[in-house]
Each structure stands twice: as structure tokens, then as C-alpha cells.
Amino acid sequence: xxxxxxxxxxxxxxxxxxxxxxxxxxxxxxxxxxxxxxxxxxxxxxxxxxxxxxxxxxxxxxxxxxxxxxxxxxxxxxxxxxxxxxxxxxxxxxxxxxxxxxxxxxxxxxxxxxxxxxxxxxxxxxxxxxxxxxxxxxxxxxxxxxxxxxxxxxxxxxxxxxxxxxxxxxxxxxxxxxxxxxxxxxxxxxxxxxxxxxxxxxxxxxxxxxxxxxxxxxxxxxxxxxxxxxxxxxxxxxxxxxxxxxxxx
Numbered sequence: 001x002x003x004x005x006x007x008x009x010x011x012x013x014x015x016x017x018x019x020x021x022x023x024x025x026x027x028x029x030x031x032x033x034x035x036x037x038x039x040x041x042x043x044x045x046x047x048x049x050x051x052x053x054x055x056x057x058x059x060x061x062x063x064x065x066x067x068x069x070x071x072x073x074x075x076x077x078x079x080x081x082x083x084x085x086x087x088x089x090x091x092x093x094x095x096x097x098x099x100x101x102x103x104x105x106x107x108x109x110x111x112x113x114x115x116x117x118x119x120x121x122x123x124x125x126x127x128x129x130x131x132x133x134x135x136x137x138x139x140x141x142x143x144x145x146x147x148x149x150x151x152x153x154x155x156x157x158x159x160x161x162x163x164x165x166x167x168x169x170x171x172x173x174x175x176x177x178x179x180x181x182x183x184x185x186x187x188x189x190x191x192x193x194x195x196x197x198x199x200x201x202x203x204x205x206x207x208x209x210x211x212x213x214x215x216x217x218x219x220x221x222x223x224x225x226x227x228x229x230x231x232x233x234x235x236x237x238x239x240x241x242x243x244x245x246x247x248x249x
Contacts, residue, residue: 029121032061131154157186
């Protein structure tokens with residue numbers, strides 16, 4: 001399967017990225033895949049390849065590009081609970097600095113880049129995110145409903161906050177179908193209720209599902225949070241969503 005390591009022009013400098021797509025010489029619907037907090041790495045490249053094998057051009061940008069090209073932190077081969085505190089000493093300031101304003105500048109640049117690729121068709125795209133990337137996917141869908149036909153987030157973080165720009169307050173701007181796959185304990189009952197009420201008020205075709213027996217990060221096989229059944233359920237929800245919204249390449 002063809003893959004590329006890319007540099008995407010953004011208003012704040014080039015963002016390194018990974019892309020995967022099928023090798024058939026035709027154009028494909030695009031999926032913008034937002035990383036989790038641990039960043040662009042082989043685990044996300046494997047997910048991109050798997051998605052691409054179903055007929056999509058998949059772009060995985062490094063959203064911490066203002067700090068460093070990938071990898072932005074020295075990751076162990078397997079991320080266990082003992083290694084997380086040290087990693088987040090470096091990662092947490094990057095997460096906090098990645099404001100909604102930064103995220104939307106990037107989103108416009110990523111969507112513009114996709115529109116220019118010879119392997120990408122001219123139709124709508126999907127935005128998919130993991131952990132912090134789920135909020136980025138939702139922000140992208142809300143800011144560009146003309147371009148984003150579906151959005152999915154898995155073991156999401158910070159979807160409901162007290163901030164005036166909390167992602168859940170922008171659901172009414174999204175026009176595409178939404179799926180949110182939560183781990184047990186990802187959200188408090190109060191936050192989950194606020195999320196569901198915001199989705200209902202926006203009148204969306206949306207599903208919010210707690211994946212049984214999972215913990216935050218369950219899709220990531222390079223972490224101790226990995227759950228094979230949870231990952232399979234994630235594919236079982238994501239692939240039909242993409243097919244409904246985008247068709248197949």
C-alpha cells in the first residue's frame with residue numbers, strides 16, 4: 001500500500017504528516033485522522049493503513065508541529081501506566097497550548113491540503129479522532145460543515161468543559177453523522193448527560209456508546225489500555241459510518 005511522509009503548509013509553519021491510500025490509480029474519499037496525545041507514531045500509521053485498505057485516502061497530521069516534528073516525545077515501545085507521568089510532563093503543556101484557535105487554523109490547512117491531492121476525490125471528507133483528537137475532529141466538523149460529512153471520536157477527552165468554546169457547545173453547527181465511542185469512566189455522569197442533551201438539542205443523527213470493559217485509550221495496541229474487543233467494536237462502528245457518509249473508493 002502506498003504511504004507518504006508529508007509536510008503540510010499551515011499559517012504557523014509546516015506540519016509533518018503521514019498518508020496512506022490504496023494503490024489502484026483512482027481517487028478516493030478522504031479521512032482526516034487526528035492523533036491521540038502520544039502523537040503520530042507507528043500505531044497510528046497502522047490505523048491509517050487499515051482504513052486505507054477499505055478505500056480511503058487517510059491523512060494523519062502531527063498537531064504538535066509547532067513544538068517538534070514527530071515524534072514529539074521519546075516514547076517507549078509499550079506505553080504502560082508507569083511511563084505515563086513522565087511522558088505527560090512533556091505532553092501536557094503541548095496539549096494545553098493547542099487552543100481551539102490553533103486547531104481551526106490547522107483544520108483549514110489540512111482540508112485545503114486534502115483538496116489538492118491527486119489521489120483524493122472532490123467529495124466530502126470524514127474527521128476521526130482518538131483521545132484529544134476526538135475534540136479536534138468535532139471542532140473541524142463544526143467549523144467546516146460544508147466539507148465534513150461524518151465525524152467519529154474514540155475514548156474522547158475534554159468534550160464537555162466549562163469553557164465558552166467547549167466542543168459540545170458547537171454540535172449544532174455539525175451537519176454530518178456523529179459516533180462517539182467512550183471507554184468506561186471517560187466521562188462523569190453529569191458530563192455524559194450534558195453531552196447527550198447537546199446532541200439531542202442539535203437534532204443530530206448521532207450515537208454515543210460506552211464500550212463495555214474498556215479503559216481510556218482502548219484502541220491503542222502500543223499501550224496498556226489496549227482492549228482487542230474494544231478495538232474490534234471501534235472498527236465495527238467506524239467503517240459503516242464512513243461507508244454511509246462517503247461511500248468507498
